[in-house]
Amino acid sequence: MAPGAMSRSNDWTKSLSDAQPVPYWLDDPGRPRPEAALTGAETCDLLVVGGGYSGLWTALIAKERDPGRDVVLVEGREVGWAASGRNGGFCAASLTHGLSNGLTRWPDEIHKLEELGARNLDAIEEAVARHGLDCDFERTGEIDVATEPYQARELEEWYGEIRAKGLAEGIEYLDAEAVREQVDSPTFRAGLWDRRGVAMVNPAKLAWGLKRACLALGVRVYEHTPALALKPYGAGMAVRTPYGGVRARTVALGTNVFPNLVRRVRSYTVPVYDYALMTEPLSEEQLASIGWKNRQGLGDSANQFHYFRLSADHRILWGGYDAVYPYGGRVRAEYDDRPETYAKLAGHFFTCFPQLEGVRFTHAWGGAIDTCSRFSAFFGTAHQGKVAYAAGYTGLGVGATRFGAEVMLDLLAGERTERTALEMVRSKPLPFPPEPFAWTGIALTKWSLARADAHGGRRNLWLRTMDRLGLGFDS
Incomplete structure (x- = not known):
């Protein structure tokens, strides 16, 4: 979508x-009650x-591997x-934030990474x-x-x-007519399905559901129980x-965007705020006007991209584009709400689907993503192998976190597996610099990405330099 077209004002804020x-997902009457907080000492x-x-995946898989393990x-x-x-x-099956990123960073491992990713998605389905x-x-x-x-x-x-x-199995190229047969937008010119x-x-x-499965297997779950400090014992x-503590043989850290209990890991991630809208349920006539009978997820190809999909009750989720980094890398609840981004996203939505004029949005929200400079997760251990961590999923963790759970459990067991042998697992991204350099570099990168979108995808000297250094910024 042309930036000029997306910036037009047409009273879209009324929506x-x-x-x-x-x-939207959390605004559910079926939301389960939380488990009690931990009080006293646990082992x-x-x-x-x-x-x-x-x-959740780490706890579940740990019990599946060894039902007698106390978790x-x-x-x-x-x-x-x-x-x-x-x-x-x-x-997504991808473990590398998409095939392009994986092929660029780990060309010698890409076939194995794609195979492991496909197996991981199959395992999630199972x-x-x-x-x-x-x-x-x-x-x-x-x-x-x-x-x-x-x-x-x-x-x-x-x-x-x-x-x-040999990496295109299951992928189909769609020209303008073919892609619009799947989902009808006047802005669509081609697609890869x-x-x-x-x-x-x-x-x-x-x-x-994962929480219920963990509880059913005997995992003891304590909510409203932040982990405040980690030390050998x-x-x-x-x-x-706050009200007690836990002594454990091993610890797996799945805190992602929140400050890691292993301090040296913190410089590898920064929080990036991403925002989304959800429409009211579409009528049969509205659904027919856009097609979308196969209910695929969609994402556009710009650097500042949108992602969109249908919900089970025929709403459209529309998110992305803005990726907001707060100075100092702070994670705060007030950043979860950003009306100026919602207005921008609403305009983009109706540019993509003008036939849905009059549709209203029922929910608008944001949240922090743990971004790292290589866009895909990194892993490691601390305290002589008694602590493992995985972080840096950069917005593609719904599927990849299950793979990360397997990696953490392998590392805690001290096992060399096909996962722990990967260069992707054995290497780390470049850390982000301290402030004000992080904010300045990220702001320059965002400006350069927007400029590339407006000028036929041409990457300026800053972006080309970041490409050579293996550095990036994404949500």
Whole structure:
């Protein structure tokens, strides 16, 4: 979509007049009651810190690997309240924030990474069925759409490149007519449909379902129990909480955007705030006007991109574009609401789907993403291998966090597996510099990305330098 077209004002803000500033997924009467907070002292074999996907998958898989293992999970607020309950619900097979990023960074491992990612998504689908996770799981795939002529050319060239490398299985190139047969927008010029590599889920229901599965397997879950400090204790580790503490043989940290209990890890991530809108349910006539019978997820090809999908009750989620980094990297509740971004997103929505004029938005919200400079997760251990961590999923963690859970458990077991042997697992991204350099560099990168979108995708000297250094900024 041309930036000029997207900036036009057409009273689109009226569509936001009734929008509640809360995540649609969490605004659910079926939201489970939280478990009690931890009081007193606990002991266990494995302590998992964090009640998002990363921690939940780690606790669940730990019990599945060894039903006799004593596992405790602590969550500072409620399970799924942060990124795991606020995202778009795109559960992707990719472990590398997309094939392009993976091919650029790990060309020698890319076939193995793609294989492991596909197996990981299959395992998620199997877990949904095995544990009866009621999360609206739909393996519909995703279409990357081009909205500018240069993007259409790039998509076609990219498709030729991945076909030549044997990486295009299940991916179909769509010209303008073919992509509009799938989803009808006057802005769509081409698309790449990954038919099996992405599933759509209700993200909050997935988190709540994983919590129920953990409890059923005997994991002790404590909510409203933030982990305040981590230190060695005898042969294991101790974590202090407000009303008590936990002594554990091993600890897995799934805190992602929140400050890591291993301080040296903190410089590898920064919080980036992403925002989304949810429409009211569409009528049959409105649905027919846009097609979308196959219910794929969609994302456009600009640097400042949008992602959009249908919910189970026929709403459209529309998010992305702005990626807001707060000076100093602070995570604060007030950043979750940003009306100026909502207004911008509403205008973009009606440019994409002018046939939906008059549709109103019921929810508008934001949340923080743990971004790292290579866009995909990194892993490591601390305290002589008794603590493992995974972080830096950069907005693509719905599926990849399950793989990260497997990696953390492998690392804690001291095992060399096909996962821990990967260069992706053994290496780290470049850390972000301290302020004011981080804010200045990120602001310059954002300006350069917007400029590239406005000038046919041409990357300026700053972006080309960042490319050579393997540095980036994304949500």
